[in-house]
Amino acid sequence: MSYRRVGRRGRPAGGAVREDDVRLLPGETLRDHDAGGPSPGIRRLIAEVVRGVPPLHPPKPRGFPDRCRVQNYPGRGHPDVHLEGRAADIYLNFDNPEQRAAGEWLFEFLVHNCRHYGIQGVIYGDRRWFSEQRGGVIQTNPPGGGHRDHVHVELNLDGANLFVDTNGDGRPDACR
Numbered sequence: 001m002s003y004r005r006v007g008r009r010g011r012p013a014g015g016a017v018r019e020d021d022v023r024l025l026p027g028e029t030l031r032d033h034d035a036g037g038p039s040p041g042i043r044r045l046i047a048e049v050v051r052g053v054p055p056l057h058p059p060k061p062r063g064f065p066d067r068c069r070v071q072n073y074p075g076r077g078h079p080d081v082h083l084e085g086r087a088a089d090i091y092l093n094f095d096n097p098e099q100r101a102a103g104e105w106l107f108e109f110l111v112h113n114c115r116h117y118g119i120q121g122v123i124y125g126d127r128r129w130f131s132e133q134r135g136g137v138i139q140t141n142p143p144g145g146g147h148r149d150h151v152h153v154e155l156n157l158d159g160a161n162l163f164v165d166t167n168g169d170g171r172p173d174a175c176r
Contacts, residue, residue, distance in 0.1 A: 024079050035085030038072040039160035042088050045117050045153065046070055049109065050090055056113050064102050068092055071150075087154040094125035094148040106151050111138065118159015123152040131156070 024030070038046075048054050051066050069091040075082025082089075092103035107124045110117070114131060121130040125148055128141045141147065 028079075030077065030079055030083065033079045033083050035073065035083065037085055038088070039085035039155065040162045041118055041155045041160040042072050042085060044162065045119075045155070045159075046072070046088060046090075049106070049117075054109070054113075056109075056116060058105070058109060058112065060109075061102065061105050063098075064105070065092070065099065068099075068102075081154040084160070086157075086160040087152065089150040089152050091150045092124075100125070103151050110151075110153050118156050118162075119153060120156040120159070121152070121154045123147040124150075 024032075049060075050068070050070060053060055070088055071082075071091070072088040073082060073085050075087065075089075077083065081087035090103075090106060092099040092106065094100050094103060103124050107122055107127060107129075110119050110122045111129045113119070114122075114136075120132065122128070123141060123145065126141050126145075127138055128145070128147075129136065129138045133139065
């Protein structure tokens with residue numbers, strides 16, 4: 001499995017992400033990728049950002065629907081980032097103006113704070129951002145991208161395990 005350094009808007013942002021999607025190798029089963037529940041990093045992100053008041057900027061808008069539905073583990077039970085406990089879907093409808101404003105803030109917040117939380121990808125509505133694609137530049141989501149009813153966020157391995165890059169060299173230095 002190969003990894004690439006995390007980028008944000010064309011600049012290094014610390015940490016590493018897996019370049020390939022999760023695939024079962026010969027002899028592997030779903031159990032080999034099953035984390036058994038959401039990772040500590042996903043639980044923290046949901047508690048701080050979705051349900052609580054995040055300690056970072058941009059500030060959370062008033063009226064954010066902090067009791068919105070969140071699905072994380074196991075997703076659809078496929079060998080993917082949900083089953084690994086590293087992803088969450090935060091249900092905010094892109095076609096509803098109020099929910100769209102909340103979803104757009106969440107998208108921007110997650111990309112802006114990707115290093116703090118160890119985020120490797122965010123998809124919502126007509127935009128997508130993956131740290132390993134085009135150096136971390138926000139891209140247009142292809143039509144029919146399937147993320148009009150939720151914000152998809154996935155963590156890299158460091159973020160899932162709550163590793164923090166304290167000195168900015170892209171390696172986990174401490175574990176909270």
